[in-house]
Amino acid sequence: MLKVLTVSEVLDIFKNAKEVDNEKVDINNALGRVLSEDVVSRENLPGFKRSSVDGYALISNDTYLCSESMPAMLKNKGSIVIGERPEYSINEGECVYIPTGAMLPDGADAVAMIEDCEELGDEVLVNKPASRWENVVFEDDDVKAGEVVIKKGTVIEDRHIAVLAGLGVTNINVKRKVKATVISTGDELISPYEERQIPKVRDINGYFLTAALIKDGCDAKYKGISKDNEEELFELVDKSLEESDIVFISGGSSAGNRDFTINIMERLGEVLFHGIAIKPGKPTLMAKVGEKFIVGLPGHPLSCAVVYRFIMSELIDRMLGRIRTDNSLILKMGENYHKAKGREEYLPVKIEGGFAYPIYAKSSAISVMAKCDGFIKIERDLEGIVNEQEVKIMR
């Protein structure tokens, strides 16, 4: 019996995938990695009381009821340098110059802005009352010790590296990369590095998948083209499983090699499904071998790309515990599009003048891949999209 699952049934299977182990990385190598535990601040930030303006640190009570006609007169004790502990503490009737970001001296409980003050010999005239803690940033105003600053599952971006550096966290726990091997099959395939031999076709998916996996944060290896021969492919898959979490067989679900891909899967593990109710990409095979996976992908480049991007990338998410960032775009459709009921469809679209236009092409056409700005998912039971309808473009 051939087992064809819906997309949501396939995603349900992925929920049981085991997360890969953790490893430590330095923040200099953390870009794009997935955080495997919450980053909790060990300390308060800024960690000391500091001034948020250039002005004079003073005791607020000393400025009570002062005004331009009746300024408070305070003794100027000098100035504080940013990044250094104040040499002065402030007593009643005293003040000290403090630049933005510098540490508030002991005794002071407010900063009067420089615009409201005048220096006069050894004294400073303050023209406006300062309330208690005015222009003062507290020890824990930015981050509190014990606070979760970055959540488990976050993909580390430049901005997270900023926060980590600021907190003195130079080493973080991340998921190790998912290891993937890509094998292309098909007697009609030749390498793009070879001379063209019509009617052979160049391997596209091997290169596409390897690049897509690397872009998706995996450690991906391309093992070349295997002949349509069960034993040769069996050996290659078996060996690749030793060093990979997932082995992708591109073209492994195509007419010529579908049967022996299934055989290989059955010899090594348990077949999970023989197809997905999705267009394009229906002939997708998948098996589990212990905690590892073998995936047979369609040979047609567009089908292969859709199945990777919208199905298999979710498996990578699961194995990394990764929180996916929504990278979609809402636009209006530029024309009507008709679809047959019964299968979820991923329609390649081109964006022009702020509208989305369907790209009509067979899944064997590779030029679609160059033109395609994204995909629109059309649910199973819908019969299409009408002109000017708002659509979500997934990229």
Added chain:
Amino acid sequence: MLKVLTVSEVLDIFKNAKEVDNEKVDINNALGRVLSEDVVSRENLPGFKRSSVDGYALISNDTYLCSESMPAMLKNKGSIVIGERPEYSINEGECVYIPTGAMLPDGADAVAMIEDCEELGDEVLVNKPASRWENVVFEDDDVKAGEVVIKKGTVIEDRHIAVLAGLGVTNINVKRKVKATVISTGDELISPYEERQIPKVRDINGYFLTAALIKDGCDAKYKGISKDNEEELFELVDKSLEESDIVFISGGSSAGNRDFTINIMERLGEVLFHGIAIKPGKPTLMAKVGEKFIVGLPGHPLSCAVVYRFIMSELIDRMLGRIRTDNSLILKMGENYHKAKGREEYLPVKIEGGFAYPIYAKSSAISVMAKCDGFIKIERDLEGIVNEQEVKIMR
């Protein structure tokens, strides 16, 4: 005279930036690189006539007026194998089995779908007329020789690598990476790898900028923290210019070191501006030294991030001739936001439940960087955004 420019004046200056040189890369190393010339196909794709279905290759005239009750009877010559030149040519009254993607044999001008045919001994009964070229993909249906398949300035993604492999283009001309050096300045700074010494603060921008530049496709080097000393910084900038296209001095526009950053710029080249009418990020300095640049960025992390992301990254675009992909998101505002007139503002926002909420924080707060899902640009003359207004979130 201090020269403060508007954002569009700054971007105008960038138009004169010289593009960096080209270099060749193998498609295996092309991900994320910027194409420096159009990729023009040297050949037609698929390059031969092929069948788009499983069926029988035949001469369409032989099926003229046939029907289920009066099928055309054709002699079955065998079958064609995908990826191999047909052993047969088709004469009147003959046909041959052909799988999807296989090469059409000489003589044939159509393929009848397998569903419309019946094998009967050595003969095939065809129940439905096939019109001329039905189910046949032409030599140049996918790509025509001489066609531009990927445009100059495109950032190479996995899908482009698919197309390149398909066309046998294994080596492409790309822009060499822009070389950038990052120097942090400020006597109050310590390395995040050092023991905390209150009230010193850890260098954030050095790590942020290096990561942001790498993410943005640059070859970036972090040179550590320079003391607030004109000669020390001069030496470091001068030496860095030898090996960089752009030298970023983080904190170089801040109160303590602004003046000697300007001196260094004047000693080495020509100061382009002393500030940008933007919030946050106003105190940004920039100079030109031959075809190279020195940029003094604000020390406040959020200001530094905004100036890099929304201004300096455009300079990188120019130097690479890079076509920027719009990565923005349209959402509704979750509350009112009031802004002062006169400066273009980049407001950090958080996305929650499909709405955008402003993050209120001083530019000195680093926690904003962890929370910030993107920025909304509010034009100079606007006074804010109202609740439920649609906004474009740039990421």
